[in-house]
Each structure stands twice: as structure tokens, then as C-alpha cells.
Amino acid sequence: MDMTSVQRPALNCITRLVTGVFVGAALLLAVPGISQAGKITVYTSYEEDELAAFLEAMSKDLPDVEVDVLRLSTGDLRARMLAEADNPKHDVIWGWAATSMVDPRILEMLEPYSPADIDKVPARFRDKDGYWFATTGYMGAFCVNNEEMSKDNLAIPSSWQDLIKPEYKGKLVMPNPASSGTGYLHVASILQMMGEEDGWAYLDELDKNMDQYIKSGSKPCNAASAGENAIGISFALRAIKNIDEGYPITMVIPSEGAGHELEANALMKTSQNKEDAKKFLDWSVSKGAEAEYNKWKSIVTMQGRDMPEKFKNAGLPDDISTVLFEVDYAWAAENRDRIITEWQKRYEK
């Protein structure tokens, strides 16, 4: 350290820095943070790319409503909303997991609202008291890496039952239900599909083939895409996007039926600008929104959709209701703690 030759300029530097702090702080205070009329804040878990497309369409349809969007993953967003419960910052929740929406602590913050066109959304995709409605959703699917399969001369699995075949030992990866909504979706739908007893027996078998339980829902498909694992239990949209990116994978919708999750919308009781918030929610079931959903989502709850080409290429049937297993969301939410505790006891080391 050379302490001698640097003193005077150094002091000037420090003086300037200190001054800078206060000037900076003063400038910052000028930054407005609170929402104003004509402006709403929306919390969502839609992924960045689809979000950008939806917002573009929205700004054309609703030019006089300014929408600020904050995107976080389902779990992080829930943690943030629960923490902010005393003074929520947002007006609308948009495209957020229905299984999380039914958390009583979240429901408490909502105000029932049904857009004029709500009838386009079948009743089974809406809360019976009108607290939320789902316009889109995603379904479970396997991502299977073609290269890894051919390397070991393995057949591409087509069903849940296939996955427990001994030749897939160590090839599988799925999200950990304790940390991932997608993971829980899979476990819950298996338990509902097979009944609890057979379901757990099946999961025991599945565990024998499992390489690891990854912490997030989209990671298994990414791992399969990158060839880190051969088969990733994930969801369809991720598979479709990765195929589109160019990864050598095949999307498999299990023949027993795919579990699925709905992405729901709701109005906050505490919204300071309900008028615009409602306009936004009205838009979320409009024709314009639907057109965009159709381009991006594997499940669109509104009737009569046109499937985009890349979805068909990835292997999604025209009528997805043929492959969907109808999940009981209420049951899944109510039994969450019990099922995860049991799951951790069995499979977490």
C-alpha cells in the first residue's frame, strides 16, 4: 500500500463521493413508485417471451391503460404477495397457478370479479364464487432426448407405466414437489389418477429409476434438452419451446393422461384503480387476448382454438381434452402439506 503520495487527491475523491451519495439520494426521492390513475400494476408468472407478446397485443386493445408488469416464478411470487399482504402493490394477478390461488391467505386478498365475457370460459376453469378464472394452463409432459435414447438403444417411453421399466434406471429427472409447483402437479395427479395406495406404490417404483429431483419445474426438460439426463418429467410448453429452439428432444404426453395446471387471473381487493384493473381483466378473456394465448399456450380454456403449427409439430393433439387428466384442484391444495411431507419422508435423502 502506498500511503504517502496519494493523500490529497484521495481526500478530494472521498469528499466528492460523499457529496455524490447525498445528491444521488436526493435525486432518487424524485422517482415516483406508487401507481397512479390510468396505470395498474400486474403480477404474473407468465414467462418473459409470451408475456412480451401478450402485452403488445394488450397495448393495442387498451391504449389508455398503462400496465406495469412484474414477473416472478410461481413460488417466489406467492412468497412476495404473502409478505406484502398488509400493503399490496398490485391491482391484478394474471397467469398464476390456480393451485396457489386457492391458498386461503391469497383468496382473502381477492375481490370476486367476472368479466362480461366470462361465459366463454367453462365453469370448471373458474372459481365458483368468482374469485378467479383461468384462461390458460399448462400440461405435464415428458421431454425425451433423442440422442441419449439412441446412444443406449432405448425406446422412447409413451406412458407413466413405461417410466418404471428397469432399462430407464438412472435416466429420469423430475421436479421436486417440495420446491416446484410442476413437481407437485405431477405427484398429485398420479395420486388422483391411480388412487393413493397404488399411486405411492407407483412413485416408489419411479424413485428407483430417478437420477435426481431438480428444484424447479422447467429444469428437468432443460436438463433433458442439454443431454444432462435422458428423460425429463416436465411440462408441455417447455418441450415445445425447446424443440423450437432446436434441441433434439421428443415431447411425450403420457397415454394415461397428463396432469395439468391452470394459470388464473384475479382482482385485488386493495386495488386503487379498480376501473382499469377490471378493463384489463375484461381484456384477458377477449378475442384479442385469446388469439395471443393460442399462439403460445398448450391449454387455452376458451372454446374453439386454432392450434399453432409448432404445437402440432411437437406432437400436441388438436383436441387436448383427449389427453388431459382432470385434476381436482381443491383436493390438491387441501392435501398439499400431507402429501409433500409423505413424499419427503419417502424420497428425500
Add this chain to the structure above:
Amino acid sequence: MSVLSSKARASALPDSDRLFGVFTVGATGLLLVTFVLVPLWAILKNSFVTPEGIGLDNFVRYFTDARFVTVVGNTFEVGISVTLTTLVLAYGFAYAVQRTCMPFKGVLRIIALLPVFSPSLVQALGLQFLLGRNGFVNRTFGTEIDIYGFWGIFISDTVYAFPHAFLILSTALAVADARLYESAESLGAGPWRIFRTVTLPGTRYGIASAAFVVFTIVITDFGNPVVIGGNYSVLAVEIYNQVSGQANFAMGAVIGVLLLLPAALAVTGEKWIARRQFASLTSQSVPLVPRPNPARDAAWFAYSVLVALAILSLVAIVIYASFVRLWPYNLSLSLRHYQFDVQNGIQPLWTSISVAILTALLAIVFVTGAAYANHAFPMRANRILYFLAILPAAVPGMVLGLGYILAFNTPGQPVYWIYDTILIIAVCNVYHYHAQGFLLATTNIKQISSTFDEASATLGATKLRTVWRVTLPMIWPTVLAVGVFFFMRAMVTLSAVIFLITPSTQLAAVSVLYLDDRGALNQAAAFAVCIMATVVAFLVLTQLALRLAGIRGVNLVR
């Protein structure tokens, strides 16, 4: 006699030094309580909330869970092994930088810090690209290395913790009294003996601080274990599972409380170490200037290059991946990933830079201020102050971020006015990384002999004058290094700030997270490269500005 009159005044008014001391310690304490303790309590109090009311049921339930022993065991296994490895590697690297005449020190320094200014997500990505099942090594050499699990966490956390340890150890090794070395040498002590009897004891405080920092940040880090940890469970991931996965704040808080225990232990340890620390820079000491020694320098250079290459390879592969079409299947070069199709494009990068500069400035004032207050005013309150100052190292970012919401998102709250601005993000960064900056500054301050203060006092100077005229001019390179450290952290940190960003204050690191979330790994890599380039550019510009101001021989990175 002038003594008499001043004596009379002294008894009538409180002494200005005492006022200054009380003010500094008080202000530091108030800030730490406000921005560390209050938010922590806001979330950790949930650990006592049970369906049956207030109680310890949550703790009992967690401690009696069979998995508890395994998870705690894993956490300690990772914590201890990474701490030991990192200390040895970083000490060697810092030694080579500070005590030898090897070439390219400047470049090597920056490389050592790369992991601090690349988003941790990218590091894990790099590790996967490099050592994953389908990674570069396995594909190239046909090996079947499987890093998921302990080894994945071990490697990625070692890389992650390396710069933190390097910064503190480098500061500790930067100052030395040449006379000690000369006398040891003249007594016939060999290099190893000198190292053991002079170098090591002289840097004891730095080593202890580095050990504490590494251990706590490793056991509280969840970014790496989440990506690369496989089925190997550690406590920090448990928090993530509870809070983000299951929205169970109560159990998350229980684990959060557990993670605070090592910090409490460290406070006791510090007292013990500090008693044995001596000021190695006394006013008559002769600064140690390493002399060229070709054989030794070459050996240390080889070592440093090896370490640097290891770090660099993780980053380089990410940079490479950002330029190829589709890693690892289509390796033809392309710039397409640099067209970011995220919501706000490249805009968050500018926000990040503002936040980072603000963070650095606040840290320079408040973190070095805290280190000074704690050192210069021996008061009873200082043990508490020290504890609060290093406590944040033991707090997972997620816990701190949620704590900030719970504590400050209430209109009428005294600091509510900074909520929703980038100021609260900067403040959160300052206190999230408070321990590292505080220990960095303290390590340096402790090495400066107290006789300067005493000489100044006997000449009639107030403490304030002493700080301004004597202390600051001696430690300002470290003060600057603290600012640089916070700047780099602020550019990439995620875990706490994702709870504080607003639609108008989006950050670059969050964009990387978005891109990674949606599987656009190459684009995530490209965005991360932009962040790293920004930081490097910032470092270069600052260094240039110093040069232009006529200041030479000062390293932004100690």
C-alpha cells in the same frame, strides 16, 4: 495555564469526542437495527407462530424430523470442506499477488474476482456446460463424471466463495513490516519457518474473518445447490423449499434461525482472535516490498495461473456458449443470442448500474463507517454492534428480502419513503453483504497501529479531525475496494432483491433469471456476459479516472 480553562469547559460540556463516538456508534447501531434486525425479526418471528399460538412447536417438529440430522450433516460437510479448501486456495493466491513479483498481477486479480461479478446462476451453468454429464469434459474425453450432488455443490461453492476469501486475505497480506522478515531471515529461518512464525500469525485476523465469511455464505447459499446439488439436501435449500415451494414462512423461519447460530459462534471467536492480533503496520515499520526471486515467482505464477484458469474456464465456457447457436448440439458461431427478447430489453442493465453505484456509495459511507465506529470507540455496545455487522452473512437473501417487505411495506413506517425506489434495493444490497465489507475494512483498520490515533490526540486533535486527516488518508484504498466489492455484488445479486424490484426498477440479474427460467440458456449466458463486460468496463474506467487524477499504485481490487 491553558489547561485550567479547558478543564473548566470540559466539565461543563460533554466532550466532543464522546459526542462523536456516541453519534457514530449510535447511528451505526440504529442503521443496523433498522436494516438488519427489524426485517430479520419480522420474518423469523414466524418461527414461533403455530396453529395453537406462540410456541416452540415448529422447532420441536423440525428437530425431531428424521431428515433433520441428514440435512444438518450435509450442510456442515459442505460448509467445512468448502471453507478449508477455499481458505487454502485463496490464501495461496493472495500470497502470490501480495508477496511475490510474479507478472500479470492486475489481470490475475480481476480473474480472481470474476465469480463475484458473474451471476451465480451463470457459474452453475458454466459448471454444467463444463463438467455436466453431457458437458465439455465428458463429451471430449468420453468420461462419465457425475457432479450432481456433493461434488457439484463443493466445486461451485468453492468458486463462489473464492473471491470473498481472496479479498479479505489479500487485504491482510497487503500490509507487513519488512523488519520482521529481515530479522527472521537473519536468524536463519527458512521460508517455511518464516511463513509459520511471521506471515501466518500476522494475518490471523484476516484468516479468521475469511473463514467466517466463507462458512456462512456457503451454508446460506441456495443458488448453487438448487442447480447442481442433485438430491443432496442442505439447509439453505430447505428454506427455499419451505418458503417458495410451500409458502410456509413458519418452517422457513425455523431453518433461518438455525443458520444464524454459526454467526453467533463467530462473534465469540472474533473476540478471542482479536485479542491475539497485533497491528502489523506500526508507524515505524518498513513496508515489505517483495524482491524478485525468479524460481519462487515462477512457482507462484504457475499456481496462480492454474487457479485463474479453473475460474476462467467456468466463465469462458459461458461466454463461448453465448456465441454458439445451440449448446451443445450446434456449435456454429452466432450473435443471435445478443438480441434479447426480454420485456425491457437491455434497459435493466442501466437500472442495475444505477443501483450498483448507489450501493457502492452507501457502502463506502456506512460499511466503512461501521468498521471505524466499532474499532475506534471501545464501548460496551461494541460486541452487539459487531454481531449485527456480521450477522447478515448468515442470512439467506430470500429471508432478508422477504423481511424487508414485512418490515418496510407499511405506509407511515419511518423508512416507507424509500420503499419502491431503487434506494431500498441499494440499502438491501448494502446490508445483505454488510459482513464482507465490514470485515474487509476492519481487517485493514486493525492493521494500522493505534499510535497514530494517540499521537493525533495528544496533539490536540478531535477524533473527527483524526479520521479526516489521518485515518482516511491511510485506509482509503480499502474504502475504495469496499465500494468496488459492493458495486460488483449489486450488479449480480438476486436472492434478496427479487422481492424488492418493481416493474419500473427491473435489474439485469433478474433478466438473466427470466431467460434461464424459460430455458433460453444461451441467451441467459449472453445477458450475463453483458453484465460481466459492464463490470470490467467500470473497473477499467475507474482505474483510468484514478490515473488521470494523478493517483498511481492503487488497486481497486486489493
Add this chain to the structure above:
Amino acid sequence: MFLSLRGVTKRFGSVLAVDHVDLDLSEGEFVCFLGPSGCGKTTLLRLVAGLETLDEGEILLEGTDLSGLPARKRNFGVVFQSYSLFPNLSVARNIAYGLECRKWEKEKIKARVGEMLDLVHLGQHAEKHPHELSGGMQQRVALARALAPEPAVLLLDEPLSALDAKVRESLRGEISELQKRLGITTIMVTHDQDEAMEMADRIVAMNRGRIEQVGTAEELYWEPATRFVGEFIGRINMLNSPQLRAGFDGSAGEAALAIRPEHVVLSEGGAHSGKVRKVAFLGNTMRLGVEAGGQEIEIEVHGRRRRMNVGDTVTFDLPVDRVRRLAVSSQ
């Protein structure tokens, strides 16, 4: 009295560093605190300077109690063993530091700095930084810096021990001369008896936190009050063997009997005899180590003598008026 210490006591934890010290200094006096390391002399100086706080007792300057007055308000000049020049300030700015603290006018500061620089013969080094100066020069700057604000008392904490022998020698003279010229009351801490004896008007011999004896160099040498003082200042033989002690009082069991080597008289047919074990020729002086009565005794002989060899037998006397009775320690 100008400066008075009354029952001054300082503890560090359970260690009693300074134990009820009483001492009076008159104005213009040069006093040395002398003792081995750890005897409390530096702590005592720091208590006077206000760098440590008293546990008990009081320190009075012209009758006014200084306790509670912080160091910076005492107006005492302090010179540290480790120079403690501010490395970031030039020599002139170092000297001006105390004056700036006292808000002197610019012109007055400039004049005073020049004056001080001349006083320590460093006029041409005013704009240099401390690291560009030798150790001796740095210590002279430190002295000038301490003296510049016209302190009431000058406190020197081992000011010479970090310097090499030659420089030390010349600075001793310089400090003494300055002190006499300015007539400033001075306390110097040292562990070097030569330094203390050469420079001080009075020496305060300290051991284990207490004052063993206060007096001039002569008093301490010729009439040491305690065994510690006798042994610490100069060389001395403790008479342990009953044969050597014979003839000095019947009560000889308790008091320590001692004699300086130069007071032992070699003589043909002396009362005691012994065998020469060591011979050291030091020019004008020859130092013998003689084994007598079961102990070794050191004898110094001056002037030219016949050569002694190891193994020779010698006889010697212990003159009664030269054997001193020493207290084990001061009470």
C-alpha cells in the same frame, strides 16, 4: 509541586499494571522512568498523557486534577517510540498539525513551524514526507511536532530505542540540550540505564508497577535502596554464601547483602579466597569471575595488574563500608 501523582493505580483485568504510585515533579525537571519491560513505566506515562484512564488516584498539574480530561485537552507533548509521524503529511504539515488543532493563525503557524524546524536542524526537509527521512530525523520531527504547541509537559516514550546506536548517542545529547534550553518539564520512559543516567535529573526506578526508588543517578548507584535497584543499575554481587556473609551482623538471615564488583578488594592474604573461573580483559578494567564460598563473585580491577589466569587462586576482602544492606523490595 508542578506535577503530582497521588496513589495512581491502573489495572488491566486482574493484572495490577501501576500500583499506587506517588511522585512529585518540579517545573523544568527531567525525570526518567526506568525499569525492565512490563514494569508499568509506559503505562504510567500513558496515564499522565491521558491515553489510559486511571482506576484510582489522581494526577495534579499545578494543583488541578487532570482525571477526566482527555489527552487532547491536556496540552502535553508526547513522543512515541514508533515516531508515529503521519505518513500522508509532509514534515512541515506534521509539525503544524497540533497548531492547526489549536486554530492558530496561518502566519503564526508558518513562523512556528520554521522555528521548530530550525530547532531540530531539519530546515531543508520541510516538504519531505516521513518515509523519505532516516529514523533519527523522523524522531526529531516527532520531537518538533510535540514541542510546537508549547506543551506544559513533554512526555517521551522510549524515544530512542528504535534507533541504531550512533544516532541514539547523538540524539540523547540533542534532547537533553533542548530540554534544558526550553526548560520544559519532561518525563522520559526508558529501559536503558545509561540513557537514564546520562539524561535525567532524577530517575524513578520501577518494578512490578511500583516505584522502587527515586533519586539522582549517583544516589541510585551508590545507595541503592532495594535489591532490584542494585541489580538493575550497574553490576552487583549478592552475597549468599554464609562464609562471605560472616562478620556482617548476626541478623544476616533476612536482609540481602550486596557489593559492587569494583568495591571488592584483591589483596594478598585477604579474608576470603577463591578460584578464578573467568577472566575478561576490558582495557583499563579486568573483570574476574571468582568462585568463593560456594558462589560466584564478580571482581573488577582497575589499572595495570599482573595477568590472571583461569584456575589461579586469589584472595580478597569485602570492605565493611562497601557492603550494602538492601531491602528485598520497597514497601
